[in-house]
Amino acid sequence: MEAEDPGNVLSEGAGIATCPTCEGGARVRYIGRLTANLTTAAAGRRTVTVTYQVKGDRSLMISINGAAPTTHRLSGTDWDTPRTFRYTATIPAGQVSMTFYNDTGPAPDIDKITIS
Incomplete structure (x- = not known):
């Protein structure tokens, strides 16, 4: 899923920017x-991949x-x-809400999130 997908929620200053090197052309x-x-179709330990x-x-x-x-x-x-970075997380089946942030400083820009 693209980070800039209209179904995602941007808050606390987050915004969409053009990005010629990003998939979908924005981040x-x-x-x-x-x-x-x-x-997600199935619950369990899954790999989360974030492109940033x-x-x-x-x-x-x-x-x-x-x-x-x-x-x-x-x-x-x-x-x-x-x-990209990957990590393993326990993911439930169905609707999954993933919140990305950094409470102690600026976060990296996010392009894409994938669960596999």
């Missing part, structure tokens, strides 16, 4: 909070359906090169 920047709404852009090091917190967040330290060399 979400200035993330205060980005809530991505996805649907960042220059330097930044942290990204991810909460699934309001649960305690996991924190991920991400890095990159510039704002034009998409990078």
